[in-house]
Amino acid sequence: MAESTGKTKQDTGRLPSRVEAAIREQEAQNEILIGWVQLTVVSIWSVLYTLSPKTFAETARFEPIPWVLSAYFAFTILRLVLSYRRLLPPWFLALSVIGDIVLLMVTIWSFHLQYEQPASFYLKAPTILYVFIFIALRSFRLEVGYVLLAGIGSALGWLALVAYAMVVDPTDPMITRDYVDYLTSNAVLIGAEFDKVISILMVTAILAVAIHRGRRLLVRAVAEGTAARDLSRFFAPEVARKITHAEAELSAGSGEHREATILYVDIRGFTALSARLEPKQVLRILAEYQALVGPALRRHRGSIDKFLGDGVLATFGAAEPDSAHAANALRAIRALLAATRDWTPDAELLAPGALRICMAAASGRVVFGAVGDAERLEYTVIGDAVNRAAKLEKHTKALGVRALCDGATRELAAAAPDLPGLSAIGEQSVEGTDGSVEIYEIRED
Known part of the structure; x- marks a missing residue:
């Protein structure tokens, strides 16, 4: 070369x-x-x-x-x-x-x-x-x-x-x-x-x-x-403030426990679709999708941890403590359901409803901190709730629904006002998790 x-x-x-x-x-x-x-x-x-x-x-x-x-x-x-x-x-x-x-x-x-x-x-x-x-x-x-x-x-x-x-x-x-x-x-x-x-x-x-x-x-x-x-454009504002206002040099392994809710959002079928589209078209669809998701999350005190291709990993109460993290996550899901209900990014390429945006939330104790090595660090969340949210989002396909949450999220948010409707599905075995998970469907209204 x-x-x-x-x-x-x-x-x-x-x-x-x-x-x-x-x-x-x-x-x-x-x-x-x-x-x-x-x-x-x-x-x-x-x-x-x-x-x-x-x-x-x-x-x-x-x-x-x-x-x-x-x-x-x-x-x-x-x-x-x-x-x-x-x-x-x-x-x-x-x-x-x-x-x-x-x-x-x-x-x-x-x-x-x-x-x-x-x-x-x-x-x-x-x-x-x-x-x-x-x-x-x-x-x-x-x-x-x-x-x-x-x-x-x-x-x-x-x-x-x-x-x-x-x-x-x-x-x-x-x-x-x-x-x-x-x-x-x-x-x-x-x-x-x-x-x-x-x-x-x-x-x-x-x-x-x-x-x-x-x-x-x-x-x-x-x-x-x-x-x-x-x-602040590459990280959630809360994470950017942590980095720029840190009193000591950040290093891998510095972090803290948080009680938080993790939300995973994904476009169903997008991977297969992107294989037949031009790169410019793929990125345009992603940009439009992320422009819908980002504001809805931030309005409800959510922080985008990372963009994972067509997936979005967001946290509530991890970057900054929030006693209402579960309720805010459910409100963000309702806003996302409404914003993406009839979303068709490119009418010339896709039929209405061709892309289906699904999401899931899980709550629990996580570790929020820096991981990586001396040359490359990243702030992220680690814990069972992170894995559970990702697996629940995949489980939406098996159940034919758009949004799910676990029992811990429902219990933490139960007393909060102005929440979306929840329908109990019951305890189910979810691939990639240990034991059964109590599951609730989240409805837009």
Whole structure:
């Protein structure tokens, strides 16, 4: 046999497309959150600017801050609209990061014009603290690149402002080594500005490391969440929850006793019929049949243990304890009898009533747990009730009926309301079981 040279996504380290799509959707939701936070920030700036006293503004010939805030507000609105429409390509996100930093730095730079002060005046503005908000905002995206871009951009922007303040007036660079003079005047203390840059870079580095680790956790969580949803399609939801929420690693032999009712459903004559049908036709009939059986079982707290070709093995009270397991099984049988009474899956192939769906229930103590080996595990039920249900279903053919249950099921459900009619057949020998079995026919009405 030729050896395949193709590689799976697991081989190449790539995530399945559905997992990548889930991560992209989470990132899109985070971008919406970022947009709203940015809108809140620019709104706060606008309110603070409107309410703050403007001692020097009255004599100023130009007020750039309203223009800067207006441009930033418009940019933020555009970004928010695009985020809702999922139209934020990577280049636009990078542009958005740069735009945030540029607009912030321009706003800070404009202070010395607004208040007619030396350029070094803006270096004392607490507005520089907003860079930490913009850097932290990028952590929502859980992509290191955008955080690094925001942090390094902020550090370079602040260095540019410091350099401008030092060279704008060649006759007076306003540099001082006196800390008191720095705090009480417009003088520039190189060490203090260096501390600000170091703080920006350190916060950026810490966030980048945290985001790198956090993204790995996000990918794992999304992958496991997707796997859990997939498991619920291959297993009963109760079993899927057991697997995904197990506190310890599952292994063969882990299980527990349950008082449960087992229900076996089968299509009479389907094996012979499938031999003369095309595979596509066989699977179509099975899909339609299983679409009838599954909802009826789940409505009455039944769990599908497995599909056995045209057979369905279901449990009541095994995957999750249920004191009314026998009554629920009988109600599910009544629903199945009604749903499949006149079922003809393909009128062109089959005459009405050509397929006859039969079923049987048996109750008793079973073991519910994991079986298999280290490479392949399966949750299932083991016990006499399982065998009895399967054999009783086969016995429906000998009796010419569609649904049977054993005496244990009838006794457990006797006091429950709203049950289907039961007709006593009596004790009979059933092939494949030990001794005789008390049998009841289950009627639809």
